[in-house]
Amino acid sequence: MRMRHKKNLEARLEAVGDYLIVAKNESLNFQDAYKENHLLDFGELFQNGNPVYLEIGCGKGQFACTFAQKNPDFNILAVEKVNDVLVIGCETAKETGLKNIKFLSSYAEYLPSYIPEDSISGIFLNFSCPFPKNTYENHRLTCGRFLNMYKPFMKEGAVIEQKTDNMHFFEFSLESFSKAGFEISNVSLDLHNSGFEGNIVTEYEEKFSSQGFPIYRLEARIK
Numbered sequence: 001m002r003m004r005h006k007k008n009l010e011a012r013l014e015a016v017g018d019y020l021i022v023a024k025n026e027s028l029n030f031q032d033a034y035k036e037n038h039l040l041d042f043g044e045l046f047q048n049g050n051p052v053y054l055e056i057g058c059g060k061g062q063f064a065c066t067f068a069q070k071n072p073d074f075n076i077l078a079v080e081k082v083n084d085v086l087v088i089g090c091e092t093a094k095e096t097g098l099k100n101i102k103f104l105s106s107y108a109e110y111l112p113s114y115i116p117e118d119s120i121s122g123i124f125l126n127f128s129c130p131f132p133k134n135t136y137e138n139h140r141l142t143c144g145r146f147l148n149m150y151k152p153f154m155k156e157g158a159v160i161e162q163k164t165d166n167m168h169f170f171e172f173s174l175e176s177f178s179k180a181g182f183e184i185s186n187v188s189l190d191l192h193n194s195g196f197e198g199n200i201v202t203e204y205e206e207k208f209s210s211q212g213f214p215i216y217r218l219e220a221r222i223k
Helices: 009-015 042-046 062-070 083-096 108-113 133-139 144-153 167-179 203-210
Strands: 020-022 052-056 075-080 101-105 120-126 154-164 182-188 216-222
Touching (some): 009 083, 062 075, 062 101, 062 120, 075 083, 083 101, 108 144, 133 167, 144 154, 144 167
Parallel strands (some): 052 075, 052 120
Antiparallel strands (some): 182 216
């Protein structure tokens, strides 16, 4: 389903400019764009030296904003390619007065241009699009090319946390993490009935769990 364009989008984005970073790669070719240097200075960006977490595909920002509220001593950079939903997260952060969150309007493929090596304490992949395996496998955020792209960002001990409602995508991800040299732990095939504490619910998670779908979750670390 095609998303309807938000009214006054440009004005709304301008109003939340303090929270928003817009990717401006000269090349639109992902293979060339990632080589461009637009690396962020997180100390300058957040005005502190606290650990930085990354959410890729943040949607309307419910998870990222809640994470920022619950963890004032952590920073989070939330990435989303669709400005029509990204603007909602920015507005929520501004209305709440959050100081430890920023949003990056970008495709995931451009991230090596923006994220310095050894700078990220954890990555969240919440309900990423489960592109059809046979046709668009390389677009999945847990395919090998993306997992190998994340590795240089990650500090020692950093964890990738994935949640999805799609069993086949989850099975694919388990295999993909293993092939890419990650150690998998805390696997849940029904998160909401697992006794897991500290879960931050996303907007998609609310929708799927209310319909009775199990939520799948894992944690992955570089061996």
